[in-house]
Amino acid sequence: MNAPDRYERFxxxxxxxxxxxxxxxxxxxxxxxxxxxxDHTIGNIIRMQLHKDENVLSGGYKLPPLQYKIIxxxxxxxxSSPMQAYNQAINDLHKELDHLKNAFECGxxxxxxxxxxxxELYWYTRLVISTxxxxxxxxxxxxxxxxx
Amino acid sequence: MEGVSYxxxxxxxxxxxxxxxxxxELRDTDASIANALRRVxxxxxxxxxxxxxxxxxxxxxxxxxxxxxxxxxxxxxxxxAMSMRFxxxxxxxxxxxxxxxxxxxxxxxxxxxxxxxxxxxxxxxYSSDHTVVPVDxxxxxxxxxxxxxxxxxxxxxxxxxxxxxxxxxKGIGKDHAKWSPAATVTFMYEPDIHINEDLMETLTLxxxxxxxxxxxxxxxxxxxxxxxxxxxDPEAYTYDDEVIxxxxxxxxxxxxxxxxxEDSFIFTVESTGAIKASQLVLNAIEVLKQKLDAVRLSEDTxxxxxxxxxxxxHMRGG
Numbered sequence: 001m002n003a004p005d006r007y008e009r010f011x012x013x014x015x016x017x018x019x020x021x022x023x024x025x026x027x028x029x030x031x032x033x034x035x036x037x038x039d040h041t042i043g044n045i046i047r048m049q050l051h052k053d054e055n056v057l058s059g060g061y062k063l064p065p066l067q068y069k070i071i072x073x074x075x076x077x078x079x080s081s082p083m084q085a086y087n088q089a090i091n092d093l094h095k096e097l098d099h100l101k102n103a104f105e106c107g108x109x110x111x112x113x114x115x116x117x118x119x120e121l122y123w124y125t126r127l128v129i130s131t132x133x134x135x136x137x138x139x140x141x142x143x144x145x146x147x148x
Numbered sequence: 149m150e151g152v153s154y155x156x157x158x159x160x161x162x163x164x165x166x167x168x169x170x171x172x173e174l175r176d177t178d179a180s181i182a183n184a185l186r187r188v189x190x191x192x193x194x195x196x197x198x199x200x201x202x203x204x205x206x207x208x209x210x211x212x213x214x215x216x217x218x219x220x221x222x223x224x225x226x227x228x229a230m231s232m233r234f235x236x237x238x239x240x241x242x243x244x245x246x247x248x249x250x251x252x253x254x255x256x257x258x259x260x261x262x263x264x265x266x267x268x269x270x271x272x273x274y275s276s277d278h279t280v281v282p283v284d285x286x287x288x289x290x291x292x293x294x295x296x297x298x299x300x301x302x303x304x305x306x307x308x309x310x311x312x313x314x315x316x317x318k319g320i321g322k323d324h325a326k327w328s329p330a331a332t333v334t335f336m337y338e339p340d341i342h343i344n345e346d347l348m349e350t351l352t353l354x355x356x357x358x359x360x361x362x363x364x365x366x367x368x369x370x371x372x373x374x375x376x377x378x379x380x381d382p383e384a385y386t387y388d389d390e391v392i393x394x395x396x397x398x399x400x401x402x403x404x405x406x407x408x409x410e411d412s413f414i415f416t417v418e419s420t421g422a423i424k425a426s427q428l429v430l431n432a433i434e435v436l437k438q439k440l441d442a443v444r445l446s447e448d449t450x451x452x453x454x455x456x457x458x459x460x461x462h463m464r465g466g
Contacts, residue, residue, distance in 0.1 A: 006323050010192075011236070019445055035443055041187045046276055048180040054153040083445055090440050092155045097440070101179070101433045103160040107172065108426045111165045 001047040009068050012037050021083065030075040031082035039063060053081035075135040156181075157380055164413075166329075170425040173338070176412045182413045186333045188432040191321040192439075195226035195254060195329045195422045196280055199235075199243075200315040207308045208268075218301050220326045221313055222270050223283045223420040225239075230431055232318045252280045254314040260304035268310055269298035280316065283421035329428055331418040337408035339385045341367070347403050348377055355398060362394035385416060 012018055016036055024030040035042065043061035050059030058075045074082040156178035164170065172184060201216040208215070233250045243249030251289070253276040260266035270282035286296035302310060321328030351359070352369075356377050360368045365384040368377050385406065395403035419425045 003268070007236075010320070010322055019443055020278075021445065034444075038439070038443065041184045041436075042443060043185045044180040045178075046443075048178050049154065079407065087211050087445055088154075090444050092153055094437060094440055095153070095155045096158065096177070096181070097437050100158045100181075103158060103427075104162075104172070104429060104433070107160045108165060108371075109161040111162045129401060 008036075008037075009039075010038065017121050024075075025080075027075065029078060029081060030073070033072045033074070033082075033086060034069055035072065036069045037067070038070050039132065040070075045093055046072060046089050049093050050074060050085060051090075052086055053080075056085050059085070157317040165426060166218075168419045168425050169420055170415075170417050170429065172415050172417075172429075174415055176411055177413075178311070178411065179413070182415070184305070184318045184436060185415075185432055186335060188436050188439075189330045189333045189417065189428055190328055192435050193318050193329050193423070193431045194229045194234075194318050194435075195327050196224050196229050196232070196316050196318055197324075197326040198224070198254065198314045199317040199319065201312055202314070203310075203312045205309050205311040208302045208304055208310050209308075210302050213303055213447050215310070215312070219273075219312075220324070221296065221420040222273070222299055222301075224275075224280050224316055225283055226280065226329065227427075228277075228279055229318050229423075230434070235317045245317065248276075250317065252277045252316045254316060255312070256301075257311050258304060260306050264308055265331070266304040267297060268301045268304060270301065271298035272301075273314070281283060285421065301405075329419055329422045331335055331420050333415070333417050335413045335415045337385070337387075337410070338412040339382050339387070339413055340407055340409050341379050341382050341385065341403045343368075343377060344380070344405070347400055351398075351400070357396055359391065359398065359403070363391045364388060402420070446453075 008118060018036050020034050022032045022034070024032065040063070043063070047059055047061050050056050053059075053076075055077050056074060059073070061070050061072045063070055072086070074085050076082055076085050080088075156177050158181070159175040161173045162177075163172055165337075198216075198219045201212075203212050203215070203220055205217065206212055210218075210404065235241075235245030235250045238245065238247060240249045240288035242253075245251060246253075254273045256268070256273050258266065258268045259273055268371055271284075273282050275281050282298060285298070303311065319327035321330075348356070353375060356370055356375075360377060365381075365386055367379065367381055367385045369380040370376070371378050387408065391404060392406070395401060415429075417425050417429060419428050421429065
């Protein structure tokens with residue numbers, strides 16, 4: 001009877017900001033970031049990435065019970081600021097996922113077309129992904145990309 | 149301090165790759181990334197599934213909502229899903245979420261006219277878009293034609309009829325499980341097994357055999373030539389500590405040292421057929437990147453708060 005709709009778990013309502021920031025009034029260089037309509041999927045990866053940052057003294061997240069948001073709390077040294085640490089963590093995660101995507105694509109193509117050498121495969125894969133499967137016919141195209 | 153990156157560089161090695169099944173090793177990354185990938189594969193990779201059913205005639209033994217529920221659970225080939233829009237975000241249609249950009253229309257017409265029971269299956273669903281069709285589960289070898297009918301929706305007797313129109317939309321597993329493209333997604337930590345050879349030498353052959361057999365899965369075996377205990381399949385180890393307990397019971401603690409490698413995972417991904425398993429993993433990485441982009445601090449938030457920080461105070465000469 002009181003249960004909210006299922007789409008409330010991931011649809012941000014009109015007018016609500018997705019991320020908001022609140023500095024801690026009593027501690028310098030500490031802030032809480034409230035991220036709407038997210039859960040452990042994002043919270044845990046940001047938290048683990050923050051722990052790798054040397055300038056972060058403490059980083060954690062919680063889900064307020066029965067609410068569909070996360071609160072990430074970051075406390076840094078004076079060398080950095082919580083906002084910087086937060087953005088840095090997200091950028092690093094983004095780069096890591098890009099690397100993972102390339103690694104997986106190369107792995108898949110190696111599995112399907114095992115005769116291609118791994119180094120050539122990287123460029124061939126980039127060409128195929130950017131221009132579509134019709135380039136399989138023309139090896140000259142792949143050669144041009146490699147700069148032969 | 150900008151410019152210092154704490155990025156990790158994950159490595160992937162594919163073990164098995166089939167249409168709906170992929171098994172791969174993921175190394176040099178954190179458990180949180182592995183878990184996030186698993187969660188996204190199950191709940192946040194978009195697919196297409198039937199969401200609205202208009203029934204014109206139903207004289208079958210199942211009632212309307214029963215049939216509508218079953219239709220929703222039929223997996224549809226969803227290659228288009230990543231590029232499609234959600235119905236709620238679509239501005240091309242007049243608000244009812246049924247335009248050609250955000251939905252796919254299906255119709256089904258079946259009437260039983262013979263005395264034999266008519267099986268209405270997913271193959272009887274006709275789509276308006278040939279790229280979005282019910283997944284074909286038939287075996288390409290085709291040695292048993294009776295198993296190639298598709299998913300049975302309802303069975304009709306003589307005189308019973310079913311006529312309906314269905315709209316399929318894009319959605320995610322978080323909304324309803326019918327939109328989940330994953331059958332099972334699991335990952336395990338790769339085990340690191342070291343046998344203490346000196347201690348192992350002090351055991352008799354019978355003791356070695358009983359120790360090897362104490363493991364519920366076949367992880368160890370005795371080499372018939374050298375009579376030594378060897379690790380035959382480390383990944384069969386299920387992290388039950390039976391062999392360790394058995395070694396302690398035999399009076400030889402420390403006989404084997406098994407621990408999980410913290411940054412090495414073995415993923416098994418099985419898809420329902422809506423998306424190919426390898427494409428499912430790639431889509432999951434893409435969705436995770438999109439979520440991270442949505443969660444970044446916007447420029448004005450960052451600048452407004454910088455004025456109050458120590459660095460900001462220093463810059464202003466305070």
